[in-house]
Amino acid sequence: MSDLRVRFAPSPTGYLHIGGARTALFNYLLARQQRGTFILRVEDTDVERSTQESTDAILQAMEWLGLDYDEGPIFQSDRFDLYKAKVAQLLAEGKAYRCYCSAEELEKKRELAIASGSSRLGYDGTCRNRADHSAGAPHVVRFRTPQSGTTTFVDRIKGPISFNNEELDDLIIQRTDGTPTYNFVVVIDDVDMRISLVIRGDDHINNTPRQIHIYQALGAPVPEFAHVPMILGADKKRLSKRHGATSVMAYKEMGYLPEALVNYLVRLGWSHGDQEIFTKAELIEKFNLESVGRAAGVFNPDKLLWLNEHYIKTGDPERLGGLLAEILTARGVDVAGGPGLAAVVSTLQDRAKTLLEMADGAEFYFRRPASYDAEAVERQVGPEQIAALEQLCTELEGAGDADHAGVEAAFQKVLATTGLKLGKLGPAVRIALTGGTASPSIYEVVTVLGCAETVKRLQGALKVFRATLKTA
RNA sequence: GCGCCCAUCGUCUAGCCCGGUCUAGGACACUGGCCUUUCACGCCGGCGACAGGGGUUCGAAUCCCCUUGGGCGUACCA
Numbered sequence: 348m349s350d351l352r353v354r355f356a357p358s359p360t361g362y363l364h365i366g367g368a369r370t371a372l373f374n375y376l377l378a379r380q381q382r383g384t385f386i387l388r389v390e391d392t393d394v395e396r397s398t399q400e401s402t403d404a405i406l407q408a409m410e411w412l413g414l415d416y417d418e419g420p421i422f423q424s425d426r427f428d429l430y431k432a433k434v435a436q437l438l439a440e441g442k443a444y445r446c447y448c449s450a451e452e453l454e455k456k457r458e459l460a461i462a463s464g465s466s467r468l469g470y471d472g473t474c475r476n477r478a479d480h481s482a483g484a485p486h487v488v489r490f491r492t493p494q495s496g497t498t499t500f501v502d503r504i505k506g507p508i509s510f511n512n513e514e515l516d517d518l519i520i521q522r523t524d525g526t527p528t529y530n531f532v533v534v535i536d537d538v539d540m541r542i543s544l545v546i547r548g549d550d551h552i553n554n555t556p557r558q559i560h561i562y563q564a565l566g567a568p569v570p571e572f573a574h575v576p577m578i579l580g581a582d583k584k585r586l587s588k589r590h591g592a593t594s595v596m597a598y599k600e601m602g603y604l605p606e607a608l609v610n611y612l613v614r615l616g617w618s619h620g621d622q623e624i625f626t627k628a629e630l631i632e633k634f635n636l637e638s639v640g641r642a643a644g645v646f647n648p649d650k651l652l653w654l655n656e657h658y659i660k661t662g663d664p665e666r667l668g669g670l671l672a673e674i675l676t677a678r679g680v681d682v683a684g685g686p687g688l689a690a691v692v693s694t695l696q697d698r699a700k701t702l703l704e705m706a707d708g709a710e711f712y713f714r715r716p717a718s719y720d721a722e723a724v725e726r727q728v729g730p731e732q733i734a735a736l737e738q739l740c741t742e743l744e745g746a747g748d749a750d751h752a753g754v755e756a757a758f759q760k761v762l763a764t765t766g767l768k769l770g771k772l773g774p775a776v777r778i779a780l781t782g783g784t785a786s787p788s789i790y791e792v793v794t795v796l797g798c799a800e801t802v803k804r805l806q807g808a809l810k811v812f813r814a815t816l817k818t819a
Numbered sequence: 820g821c822g823c824c825c826a827u828c829g830u831c832u833a834g835c836c837c838g839g840u841c842u843a844g845g846a847c848a849c850u851g852g853c854c855u856u857u858c859a860c861g862c863c864g865g866c867g868a869c870a871g872g873g874g875u876u877c878g879a880a881u882c883c884c885c886u887u888g889g890g891c892g893u894a895c896c897a
Contacts, residue, residue: 581829
């Protein structure tokens with residue numbers, strides 16, 4: 348085990364979204380590669396906006412993606428005593444001070460500053476050196492930020508970044524209601540958990556100098572930082588619901604495989620030459636911060652779909668069969684008495700981009716056709732087909748559990764005696780068996796369905812076909 | 820407004836650090852064809868980019884500066 352300690356720190360104000368998942372993934376990958384420690388910390392200091400449902404949803408999504416953590420989940424709401432103590436410590440050391448300005452006053456000052464065209468919009472430091480209030484009066488606690496000098500850090504992804512301290516105001520670390528704020532607790536916890544590398548979205552770059560000041564005030568070592576670029580929508584705006592599904596679990600619901608999402612997410616912003624497909628083991632071996640790009644990336648649902656298609660195509664039929672069964676069952680399809688799931692899957696792997704599509708294509712295996720595509724029947728079924736279908740029944744009845752070759756042999760026999768081409772018989776069989784015109788190869792369908800079931804369907808269809816032909 | 824970050828095909832990217840091998844490579848999407856019992860898969864081909872302008876240099880996608888464009892922040896949210 349190395350001394351690398353990283354964490355993913357979502358705030359439970361909604362589901363786990365695509366961007367958060369990628370950040371979590373990068374943390375996870377690096378931790379596993381370096382045999383370090385991956386910690387999950389739930390940042391729920393905003394009591395108003397945090398919900399249990401969101402926490403559950405995030406935990407669920409982490410599990411689905413296979414991002415297991417070594418420590419946690421740790422909830423900041425359980426740690427308010429620690430934060431209180433640290434605030435008291437900074438207060439005692441004069442590194443923080445009580446501010447009695449009301450939110451209304453501040454808002455007014457802010458508006459004034461904007462109106463006057465000032466570039467200084469932050470807190471003006473009114474209470475910085477003031478002792479004319481009793482500690483009991485309503486107040487927030489502000490951190491005493493250095494007013495001069497520069498703060499620099501070397502970002503592992505972006506390189507050196509520096510800020511002039513005079514651009515920073517004294518941030519609030521404790522609200523009027525006594526709860527601590529993000530920029531403070533994030534430092535307290537990262538120190539307490541001995542986080543050595545902070546990997547997070549680059550929307551936090553601006554917070555970093557403030558946080559560094561707090562580390563310094565605490566006398567704690569400053570960790571390394573790696574700021575990952577944002578994920579944008581097709582319009583280059585920050586990814587939001589407008590751009591389609593942004594929730595990780597929504598992709599599960601849409602029939603995506605977790606490995607597809609993981610592969611997509613990691614390649615959005617990170618690369619290893621021209622390689623597109625990565626197993627998890629490969630990612631753990633090859634992932635590195637150096638090859639993470641610096642620019643924001645646009646989320647491309649098409650490419651994600653392509654990867655999903657790939658993983659469906661190459662996935663283990665047994666496993667996929669299990670996932671398929673869940674979907675089918677939820678649709679009210681009884682899979683128990685039907686053909687084997689793995690066999691069903693293997694006929695559909697090249698024909699489905701998502702599990703949902705696969706389920707669409709699989710339903711006919713478990714349900715006899717309720718009707719037959721009328722237009723197709725008219726076009727594909729005539730007297731010759733009916734005769735051939737009848738003969739096929741006879742051939743198949745005696746075939747028992749024929750394999751693919753056996754099924755093909757039965758068809759060849761029928762074709763030979765009737766003089767029909769497969770192109771003239773196949774479609775009719777397909778309609779009889781599935782009700783429609785699109786399905787896996789007809790030999791495969793018969794093989795998977797089994798001869799007995801095939802004959803039953805053929806006979807059922809034959810009745811309808813004969814009747815249709817008469818009335819025509 | 821101010822600050823920070825960023826800039827190669829429509830999109831994700833390779834190349835950039837260590838300038839010439841780049842008439843800029845791969846992938847998705849789009850598109851033409853082939854294969855074919857349906858639907859698909861697959862295979863072969865095509866379209867398509869170094870944001871603009873200045874430098875530095877014999878030579879710049881690669882180094883420097885400016886402009887433009889985009890993103891993020893500027894909360895008693897995280």
